[in-house]
Ligand SMILES: C[S@@+](CC[C@H](N)C(=O)[O-])C[C@H]1O[C@@H](n2cnc3c(N)ncnc32)[C@H](O)[C@@H]1O
């Protein structure tokens with residue numbers, strides 16, 4: 001099984017300039033660990049990847065979602081109130097002007113990014129600044145926007161699909177599978193009509209106990225979608241004991257009250273048969289596909305049960321995220337941890353990005369992380385960002 005780096009050679013063939021920029025982003029992340037992590041006392045000179053959670057709003061309510069799922073709180077009138085805080089386009093433009101010389105890869109997500117009212121002008125501005133821009137979407141609004149996406153030559157779209165039709169709709173809502181497939185069809189039609197190879201499109205599937213037995217059927221169906229990749233994300237899970245350990249740690253060491261991690265205590269990891277899942281993923285990886293299949297994190301067969309049933313055991317350690325990545329939240333808050341935005345570094349509405357990224361709070365967080373056992377905090381054990389770039393634990 002392969003990790004995300006498998007994407008680069010695939011893109012090299014189709015799009016060498018895009019691939020070269022992506023490779024620079026990965027290199028920047030590696031360099032930050034080789035040099036900045038070791039020598040600069042909590043400062044960093046690298047910026048390889050910048051996430052933007054553009055909006056708290058979404059048109060779906062997927063059961064396992066840490067924001068809007070069974071345990072998520074970003075719903076109803078609270079989400080509507082929060083949406084009043086979204087960052088205006090002009091503030092994002094100022095940020096892009098400030099960071100563009102570092103050429104970070106951009107990852108736009110949400111909520112649902114298509115509900116950010118200035119999405120198209122924002123992507124244009126980022127692309128014109130020379131940045132590689134990817135958009136993570138639930139795909140239900142792709143068909144409606146297909147002509148414009150292709151005309152504006154978006155680089156990459158990550159679309160969430162969690163199973164074949166019935167399974168996906170049980171998780172992501174009635175009719176959502178069909179709408180995503182219509183979205184892929186519309187984009188492919190527009191690419192042909194406009195004579196463009198952009199955007200590259202891929203699926204992200206989040207594994208849980210409702211869908212794992214159905215992933216092969218989805219992978220088969222996906223053969224016809226014109227994809228550049230299919231990522232299987234083993235999913236973010238936690239339990240009460242981990243949440244309590246993280247709560248104490250963050251209170252004592254970083255004066256922070258946590259409120260996000262508990263939303264991942266969903267129970268959708270329960271009962272997953274790791275060996276059966278491994279067998280399914282192996283069959284998927286063995287398929288003759290026209291696109292790479294990527295599992296994050298790739299684990300040894302006998303360790304998949306550990307991933308789902310012994311949540312406190314780390315499979316990746318030594319988080320490198322704060323040395324080369326940040327997430328800009330919908331209200332302008334800057335955080336290292338995209339899924340757990342409790343420890344705030346500052347706000348781009350009030351300060352310049354680099355003032356925040358190397359400010360006192362950022363350095364304090366980095367120094368705590370570096371000094372922690374295995375270079376992670378108690379709540380980091382299934383963090384998706386660390387699954388992408390953390391250090392593989394021996395045997396896993
Ligand atoms: C929160 S969504 C935001 C973007 C967009 N709304 C979407 O669904 O693609 C980002 C990604 O997180 C995934 N996700 C949701 N809940 C998750 C969980 N508990 N563990 C891991 N990934 C999850 C989604 O499936 C999606 O691929």
Ligand code: SF4
Pocket residue numbers: 058059060061062065066067068069110111112138172
């Ligand atoms: S579409 Fe994305 S943000 Fe919306 S509920 Fe589903 S996973 Fe969460």
Ligand code: SF4
Pocket residue numbers: 319320321322336337338340369376377379380383384385386
């Ligand atoms: S591993 Fe921990 S510190 Fe690193 S990004 Fe994830 S939650 Fe944050």
